[in-house]
Amino acid sequence: MGGTLIIDRAQFIQTAKASTGGEDVIAVVKNNAYNHGLEFSVSAFLEAGIHSFATTSMDEARTIREMAPDAMIFLMNPTYDFESVRSNDFHITLPSLEYYYKYREELTGISVHLEYAGLFNRSGFEDASEMVEVINDNCALPPYNRADMAGVWTHFGYADELDMEEYEVERKMWLDLLSEVMATGRHFKYIHAQNSASFARDGLLGGHTHLRLGIALYGSRPYASLPASDYVQSMTLKASIVQLRNLSASQKCGYGGSYCPERDTMIAVVDIGYGDGILRKRAAFDCLINGRRYPIKALMMSHMIVEVDDEVTMEDEVILYGSDLRIDKFTALGVGANSEQLGALNYNSLKKVILNDTRIYQ
Ligand SMILES: Cc1ncc(COP(=O)(O)O)c(C=O)c1O
Known part of the structure; x- marks a missing residue:
């Protein structure tokens, strides 16, 4: 058998609502929604009023599209299957100058979010001048050949490291870059940078349209000094x-x-x-x-x-x-990051039980 994973759906929705603080949120649902189950989580997030989702997997993105025809679905990994992107109206990351010039034709009509590498430096543009170059180049194309420059984003890799100074550094680098990019006059529908820890520290940063939250939505504190009552584990x-x-x-x-x-x-x-x-x-x-x-x-x-x-x-x-x-208590005890503990769970071997499911099944 191998254990039972029980999720209280009513509590899950309540936790998700509470953790957004009323702001617009892109819910990070990668890795089977932190192993809470992708379909379960997307349906609950929709009920909590969240209509934008981010994942690294094309398969997960397709599943979300089947469930949510109108949702904004953002693929955070560089993507090369442009046909699927177009037919499912996915938004994708634009990770570099090289990628832009290589795939400029394929990107026609696709909604892209320009990614800044920042201190985290997993992928993304190096600096504002590269981004501005892309914005201007795209603008110079005939309208029917342009990509839709829908968003600009970065990821903070240090927001949960309270005893390090790097978060202040990466936040400043990003805000400086953002003001240069915004000076082009380009309007972005999606400006998003903040994970759970960054939101807990700063609230929604000025000029940003969305948070991009993971772990707080699933009821774990992004760092230990936050009140547990604000993050109820379901x-x-x-x-x-x-x-x-x-x-x-x-x-x-x-x-x-x-x-x-x-x-x-x-x-x-x-x-x-x-x-x-x-x-x-x-x-x-x-x-x-x-x-x-x-x-x-x-x-x-x-x-x-x-x-x-x-x-x-x-x-x-x-x-x-x-x-x-609580998962986050064990994080504080050194067991591993919240997402590491959740990510390790074997969703295939565990029996799943959903409590307080008020959906009506036909
Ligand atoms: C690119 C990106 N954005 C947002 C998140 C969400 O972070 P958190 O779970 O700390 O809220 C993650 C999580 O790993 C991520 O990789």
Whole structure:
């Protein structure tokens, strides 16, 4: 089986609404919507009033288009399948001068968002002069040969690093570039730079049309000093006990005898493991059974060994993540970034349960 991923849909929508602060948002739904399920998440975001989406995957973009004919769908990775882009009316990133000149003809009629590399420097234009060159070149083409310069964007790679100065630097670099680009007189429908951490720090920056949020929409704090009550986690990950066993002192169990109790001990063999997405660093911390914490002693591909006591029965559920075991708490404990923990979850092996789903099915 391999555990159950439970999402409270009503709470998910409420969390999404709360995290936008009433601003226009492009919801980042890459990697199966941070493993909350792409279709589930898009439908919930639509209900929360979000109508713009960003992903790195053409397949995900197609799925969103089927669900949301009028949505703005932005492909953040450089894209070469221009036919699909055109037929689905996707918006795409324009990542460099070289890309623009190479694909200028193919880009006719396509909505592009010029990307600034900035300090993060994953992809994008180097500076404002390159962007201005493209804007002017495109403008000089006959109208029927032009790309639609719909947006301009960047990504802040340091916004959640509160003890580093780089965020201030990258933000200034971006704002300076933006004012040069805006001086061309070009109107952009989409000006977006801010992830969850940047929005929490600065609110929507002046002149920007949209936030581009991921993790806050899914109910995790982008950094630990924010109030947990502002980011309600709607996801619970639980697993069942497949066996309770009494081990005597020094009786080893697990691969290579990885667990060896010091005294006579009761253990629960739990039906979830790293194959289902439990990170080894997460297994260094407790799980929750009947509201009490118990230590995880061994992690295998499909199982975990938990040291329990005689309060625990076979019917009990073992909670790995939930409202009392927040993803972002484990981030603060060094388990890995919020998105790293979510991204590791094996959406195929986990059973999915949606609570408070008020949609009417035909
Ligand atoms: C380009 C881009 N924009 C926005 C986001 C959303 O960031 P966050 O989840 O921190 O809000 C991501 C996430 O990785 C991203 O890669």
